[in-house]
Amino acid sequence: MSDGALTVLDGTLLRFVEPHRFDTNGAVKGTEVLELADAAVSSKLFGLSLPESFKSNALKRIKTDAVTFGDGSFNGDDALSKFLEYVNAIADELSDDPIAVAVLDGKMVRDCLEDEDDFAMLAENLFTELDGEDRGKVGKSEIIRALDLMGIDMGIPPISEFPGLNDILKKHGALGAEMLGQAQFAELLQHILQDLANELAADHIVFIRNIRVINGSKLRKLLADEIQLESVIHEIFKGGNGSDRKSFTERMKLFLGKFLDLPSSDANESVSLFYDLLSSEVDDGEKADELEIDEFEALVKEGFVKSAAVLDGEPIIHNSHT
Template sequence: MADGGVVVLDGSHIRNALLNLERRLEARHLDEKISGPEFIALAEAEASSILFDLGLPENLRALVLERPELTDIDSLQFDRETVLRKLHDYLLALADELKDDPLIVSILDGSVIRLFLEDEDDFAMLAENLFTDLDTDDSGKLSRNELRSALVQMGVEMGVPPFSVTPEGDALLTNILKKHAAEGTEELGQAQFAQILQGILQDLADSLALKPIVIIQDIKVINGSQLRKFLADDKLVEQVTNLMFRELDVNKDGKVSKTELRPFFEIKGSEWGLPPLEANETVGLLYDQIFASVDEDHSGQLEQNEFQSLVKGILETFAEQLAANPIFHDLEAAD
């Protein structure tokens, strides 16, 4: 298990594990032959063990099994040698899918919570802020039920697993709250609230240290992979750039101004794999950087061949920049 924090699952963990795949397989003590469904269960279990015991999302599992080298697997029988070869194919296919569309996960191992607990001033401020936010009627009192709301408000960013997202997290939080929050019915002042919250967080940190919980974040990593696939299809690029040119050539004189390119890219770019402007402020800076030299005198006119070449060059530059510095788009915040 890695240290706590945010981890990008881009296939590199799996590629590293492939180096010791035969040894990993030996540890599973397989029977002489296994069926196709047994192989799929084995492959998913092996992938999960590599990826911090994370259950693979259904769409990702389906994409891997659609690979040509893995079709019709459920109707086959596998001996040990075939298992090793096909397991290698499965994990490599999974690594490729994650390279194109990485998962962002938070590993909750109690380390973030311990940082708050170890600094008295930080914890006092946290408890005070939570109490103030939850005390909506300014009565200076909270019911014990509000301790659950305090944990919800802290959330993954502060190292607390969300309720009902994973069975393990839900059961863990429910049991800890029963232990600390069901000891009385009286309302809590700020000092009492802080004291009980401290005990809850200490138990939570200890439990997560023994068995961390991994949460998939609703964040899309835009690393240029979709854009590179688009650029690899010359016919599609030609078709799209022709449509772009006709749409921008409003005067029907066979020429397009360079100044019209950026607004068009900003509107249509996400269809090709560019990050949307609303993803974060870095996207605007990336556009500034790439378009700064497109038309320095703001007067360039392009004929169709020049237009196609320039658009392709701009997209290639975007792909290079995104590969070196991916954009993280918080889909939940966007909603």
């Protein structure tokens, strides 16, 4: 699933990894299995190398660690089995804890350049932003700030992540002290973006974004844990008692907001949409207070199942700092 420069890796792509065919005539070292599996995973995830902590969590799923796995020795069939087991563990880890990444391949930059009116407006807005003293001119090197202002959301990588951008700037003399008028600034920006789009098309980059993705995995785990689920159901059941009586839907929203650590619906449109869908999917519980606990339990379970399905179809994405 992607959103402009944002792509969410949820393990789906890894379900189609091509199995490696190991030599059946000799022993295969565990380190080789891990290296080949990591390479296969990376090729499916746009060349991204997953953090070591993430790989470690995946290995824990199959009750091992990098040292133990690496010290192993397998025949061809067992090596294939271990390869697939590890890849599936990474897919499961991504399913439970999706990663948001930026995949920059130049398409967004090309789209910006192809619409002349949109590009002219963009260049004008950037020039105005940079010309804080309203002199009608900006330093040539201010083009770097313009690219920063455009940022990842417009397909522009940070120089720290894409050293080739610095070469493009040098090529066009963008590090000089010369002053530029608006037309000259727009022309320079256009040339730099054209070269950048070509570079990214030939060698796209991908890096992890500091963005949180909330899907239905936590609710599915709750549904599978009978002891915790029973405690939660009683907590929601009691939420309807007393003078501050709330409807079933309100109680579900309050619990899910806290349990999933959702951002405010006022600050995040996807949360508001989730609550709207939840209200339409679950029984509104007008008679929930008249139900016995076993009937109420069935109502809550149904609400959790539907909520998980909604979140799997439309995960909530938000900045982890907000």
